[in-house]
Amino acid sequence: MLSGSKVRLRAPERSDIPLFVKWFNDPEVTEFLLRSPPMGMEEEERWFESLRVSEGKVFCIETLDGKLIGNIGIIHIDWTNRKADIGIVIGEKERWSQGYGTEAITLLLGYMFDEMNLERVWLYCDQENKRAQRCYENCGFRREGVFRHNRFRAGTFTDDVVMSILREEWVSRRASSN
Amino acid sequence: MGFDGIRNPMLRGAKVGLRPLETPDIFSLLKWFNDQRVLEDLGAEHIYFCASLEEEKAMVDKMLQDGRSRYFIIMKLDGNKPIGVIGLTNIDLRNASSELRIIMGEVDEWGKGNGEDAVRILLRHAFDAMNLHRVWLRVAEYNERARRLYARCGFRDDGSLRDDHFHKASWRSARIMSILESEWRST
Numbered sequence: 001m002l003s004g005s006k007v008r009l010r011a012p013e014r015s016d017i018p019l020f021v022k023w024f025n026d027p028e029v030t031e032f033l034l035r036s037p038p039m040g041m042e043e044e045e046r047w048f049e050s051l052r053v054s055e056g057k058v059f060c061i062e063t064l065d066g067k068l069i070g071n072i073g074i075i076h077i078d079w080t081n082r083k084a085d086i087g088i089v090i091g092e093k094e095r096w097s098q099g100y101g102t103e104a105i106t107l108l109l110g111y112m113f114d115e116m117n118l119e120r121v122w123l124y125c126d127q128e129n130k131r132a133q134r135c136y137e138n139c140g141f142r143r144e145g146v147f148r149h150n151r152f153r154a155g156t157f158t159d160d161v162v163m164s165i166l167r168e169e170w171v172s173r174r175a176s177s178n
Numbered sequence: 179m180g181f182d183g184i185r186n187p188m189l190r191g192a193k194v195g196l197r198p199l200e201t202p203d204i205f206s207l208l209k210w211f212n213d214q215r216v217l218e219d220l221g222a223e224h225i226y227f228c229a230s231l232e233e234e235k236a237m238v239d240k241m242l243q244d245g246r247s248r249y250f251i252i253m254k255l256d257g258n259k260p261i262g263v264i265g266l267t268n269i270d271l272r273n274a275s276s277e278l279r280i281i282m283g284e285v286d287e288w289g290k291g292n293g294e295d296a297v298r299i300l301l302r303h304a305f306d307a308m309n310l311h312r313v314w315l316r317v318a319e320y321n322e323r324a325r326r327l328y329a330r331c332g333f334r335d336d337g338s339l340r341d342d343h344f345h346k347a348s349w350r351s352a353r354i355m356s357i358l359e360s361e362w363r364s365t
Contacts, residue, residue, distance in 0.1 A: 081309070
């Protein structure tokens with residue numbers, strides 16, 4: 001378990017599945033995600049089963065008083081090139097824009113740079129998802145490019161913004177925050 | 179030097195080249211692993227003094243399927259002849275470390291710098307292509323020729339494994355040696 005001042009990251013459990021299903025059936029939550037409603041219980045159970053053999057790693061974001069509010073995960077790990085990409089969802093809408101995601105990402109970045117010894121952490125998100133981009137920038141990510149027509153949303157292809165943070169940037173942020 | 183591509187997939191040095199292990203190599207391995215002179219100083223890794231074709235086949239299958247290992251056949255460039263096997267095993271990608279193993283199977287090719295060439299090629303691959311941080315090995319303490327070779331390639335002594343194996347009627351120790359990426363780059 002990784003703990004901060006607002007949230008902690010823990011492993012997902014089978015009993016969390018109904019809450020995941022609730023989140024992924026809410027069009028407001030999934031607007032900028034790569035999955036859209038409807039999502040069935042068994043569908044989500046199959047996804048949960050697949051986690052055990054997946055190359056990445058999913059963590060639950062929990063407030064310090066034990067309320068599950070979202071998920072964060074490392075999607076692909078490329079050890080030779082020392083890089084990985086991440087994804088995040090805050091499923092509880094009343095917790096949006098209060099710094100929970102920022103702290104969850106910062107906790108995960110600390111693990112990825114200081115324990116996993118990665119060189120680069122990157123992600124992409126819907127160009128129109130400005131709230132997410134602000135959050136990633138607050139975490140130290142820099143915008144580095146565009147994946148053109150990288151997703152199909154609401155009947156049309158849209159571009160994704162690519163963002164990344166390098167080890168040296170993480171190290172200097174950590175030094176200046178101490 | 180370098181990689182010749184699909185037609186001749188080989189990492190090249192001055193005297194030898196390394197190419198991926200293939201199933202037909204069991205015939206070479208069978209010969210090498212039945213030669214007492216080859217097995218002599220390996221540190222008693224092998225239970226028996228001989229191996230059958232079937233056993234050798236099973237061993238090669240295991241080597242090829244092991245996702246944490248990468249084995250190569252050492253080819254003498256002059257004559258394009260297999261003379262040994264070398265590999266990285268126990269590859270730990272998270273910690274960027276791996277164990278080097280080498281067996282020079284053709285006794286007639288000993289003492290000509292072929293093994294040293296092979297180790298140097300593999301180190302270059304480990305540090306420049308695989309981005310490893312540490313390459314280590316285990317060597318029988320009494321195998322002084324091998325220890326000198328590893329030292330020439332830049333390996334340092336990490337320590338001793340006391341009474342590591344039983345050989346020639348007594349307990350023998352082994353040494354662990356290692357080389358770090360920064361050390362390799364500065365030589």
